[in-house]
Amino acid sequence: MQVFKDHSDLISINSMLFELACLRRWSEVTVGTGNKYNELGKQALNAAICYVLSTEMIHEGVEIDLTLFPKIAIYRGFVKGIQCDIPEHNLNHIFELGQVSKSSFDEMIRTQLEKNFSKELIQFLSFDSNSIELRVHKAATKLATLLELEEIKSTIPKKEYNKKHHQLEKDLEVFYDLPGFKNIMSDEYKEIFADYSQLRNRIRWAKHPNIVKCTVLGHHFDVAVLAYLMALEVNPEDQAQAAQYFFMGIFHDFPEKWTGDMPSPIKDALPGLRAATEIFENEVMAENVYSKLPDYQVSAIKKIMLEEEENSELKVFLKKSDNFSATIECWRELDGGSKHAYYSDVIKADYSAKESLSENFRLLMEKLYEVMFR
Numbered sequence: 001m002q003v004f005k006d007h008s009d010l011i012s013i014n015s016m017l018f019e020l021a022c023l024r025r026w027s028e029v030t031v032g033t034g035n036k037y038n039e040l041g042k043q044a045l046n047a048a049i050c051y052v053l054s055t056e057m058i059h060e061g062v063e064i065d066l067t068l069f070p071k072i073a074i075y076r077g078f079v080k081g082i083q084c085d086i087p088e089h090n091l092n093h094i095f096e097l098g099q100v101s102k103s104s105f106d107e108m109i110r111t112q113l114e115k116n117f118s119k120e121l122i123q124f125l126s127f128d129s130n131s132i133e134l135r136v137h138k139a140a141t142k143l144a145t146l147l148e149l150e151e152i153k154s155t156i157p158k159k160e161y162n163k164k165h166h167q168l169e170k171d172l173e174v175f176y177d178l179p180g181f182k183n184i185m186s187d188e189y190k191e192i193f194a195d196y197s198q199l200r201n202r203i204r205w206a207k208h209p210n211i212v213k214c215t216v217l218g219h220h221f222d223v224a225v226l227a228y229l230m231a232l233e234v235n236p237e238d239q240a241q242a243a244q245y246f247f248m249g250i251f252h253d254f255p256e257k258w259t260g261d262m263p264s265p266i267k268d269a270l271p272g273l274r275a276a277t278e279i280f281e282n283e284v285m286a287e288n289v290y291s292k293l294p295d296y297q298v299s300a301i302k303k304i305m306l307e308e309e310e311n312s313e314l315k316v317f318l319k320k321s322d323n324f325s326a327t328i329e330c331w332r333e334l335d336g337g338s339k340h341a342y343y344s345d346v347i348k349a350d351y352s353a354k355e356s357l358s359e360n361f362r363l364l365m366e367k368l369y370e371v372m373f374r
Contacts, residue, residue, distance in 0.1 A: 003232045005118035007363035010229070012116045014364065017225065018332055019081045021218055025148065027085070029156040029164075036200045037152070039085070040218035042144060043077045047224065047250045048196050049140035052189065055300040056180025057136065067239040068133040070228045070246040075125040076137065077221075082112050089167060139175035142168060147190065147197055188292050195257050195288065202256060204329065208343070211336035214329045216253050216261070222328065224249030226361075227321035233358045247304040248311070248318050255281035255307070258288055278307045323350065324361060331368050347372065 004010065023039040047069065054064045083091075095102055106129075114122055127134060146168045153161050175181050183189060199217040203210065227249045231242035253261075259281055267274040285305065290298045302308045306315055327350045330343035347369060354365045 002120050003124050003229070003236055004121040004360070007360040007367070009118050009121045010360055010364040011367055013225065013229070014328055014331075014368070016078055016081050016116070017222055017328070018212075018335070020077060020221075021212060021214070021332065023081065023085060025085055026152055026156075029152075029160050035213045036215055036217075037148060038215075038218060039077070039080050040221050041200045041215055042148070043073060043080075044217050044221040044224070044250055045144040045147070045193070045197050046137065046141045047073050047221070047247070049143055049184065049193055050137050051247050051250065051300070051304075052193075052297065053136055053140055053178070053180060053184050054133075055297055056183050057132075057178065059294075059296045060179035062132070062179055064136070065133055066247075067243045068127055068131065069137065070224070070243055071125045071127055072134055072137045073221075073246075074225055074228075075122075075127070076141075078113055078117075078125075079109055082109055087167075089171070135175070135178065139172070139178060139181060142171050142175070143184070143190075143193070144197075146172065147193055151194070151197065192289055192292060196254060199253065199257055202261065204261075205333070205343075206261075208340055209338065210333065211338045212329075212332040214332070216256055219325060219329070220250050220253065222249075222325040223252060223318070223321050226324050227318055230321050230324075230358055230361060231317070233360055244304060245314070245318060245321070248306065248314065249321060251301065251304050252306050252318065252322070254289075254305075255284050258284035281307045320357065324357070324365075326350070327365065327368065331372065334372055344372070 017040065020040040020043065021038055022035070024035055025037040025039060025042060050069055050073070054066060054069070058064050091105075092102075094100070095105065110122065146165075149161070149164055149168060172185075184193075197217065199220070200215045202216040204214040204216060204219055224246045227245040228242050231238070231245045235241065259277070262277060267277055285301075285307070289301065293301070303311075305311065306318065327347055330346045333340070333343045334347070351365060351369045354362045357365060
């Protein structure tokens with residue numbers, strides 16, 4: 001099974017992730033929120049809710065193929081990068097005015113994507129438009145949008161808030177037939193999703209000047225996509241393992257909502273400090289997440305949390321994608337115009353260790369290095 005043609009697909013994926021990090025949301029109504037509401041973070045929030053909703057449905061006896069969600073998330077993220085930030089109901093109204101079919105629009109978008117990505121990759125990411133998994137992802141996306149709207153309520157005119165809130169409630173009504181959907185619309189679940197969403201307020205590289213803001217929330221989607229693709233390059237037949245890595249990336253820094261962030265070199269500078277940090281992360285997850293969820297949800301989330309002992313062997317691999325995410329975050333800073341030496345030093349250090357990467361990611365590393373330093 002060929003996932004992508006060669007490293008040129010990874011170059012295009014890196015560019016698309018950068019565009020999603022720059023693509024602002026709510027720009028028509030918000031002021032003073034900077035770029036923390038961007039499409040990269042939104043895709044992470046979509047995926048987190050999707051995982052929880054899927055767990056509810058599986059508990060209700062519905063067959064759900066978790067291996068489809070990374071494909072759906074990546075493809076729909078690419079589509080957002082092409083069509084930008086236009087609400088679905090506005091798009092549907094435009095279709096009516098122009099007598100344009102949605103299927104023809106979707107085909108046009110696919111054609112545009114094939115100009116940037118190989119047909120092999122686009123084919124691999126394809127999915128049944130009538131699948132239950134796509135409905136789950138769409139439901140999660142609408143709920144994520146509602147949560148964002150409630151977060152920015154104080155920054156927009158009341159009339160605009162009421163109008164958008166009414167439209168989202170109307171959009172969400174069509175998903176109430178999904179088993180378990182009413183559960184995740186409860187205050188308990190929405191509070192956990194809101195906590196997850198607040199990772200957009202934590203800025204990575206906080207000690208250094210930022211041109212391209214990098215939030216922990218957006219970082220989650222970066223790591224998820226990279227981990228998924230790395231896993232498929234190493235073992236293309238094991239899509240279940242790749243999907244697990246995707247969701248591990250989506251949730252891997254969730255405890256930082258309560259613990260804050262300590263740089264890895266500091267964690268490793270004192271014996272026992274990293275282990276104690278991980279114990280603390282387990283404690284905050286138990287207090288703020290696990291205590292509020294049924295056992296089946298707790299089990300599902302622990303399955304993709306790095307702090308869990310059963311996942312210790314998976315940490316090393318996920319760390320590669322985490323580190324590569326740091327590389328491209330620094331590359332974005334330099335591409336955005338930063339001359340700060342710290343970002344250059346990170347890329348140079350990671351470049352020196354490139355032989356530990358799989359072939360196509362090594363070639364991508366070489367390309368990024370060449371663009372910046374040659």
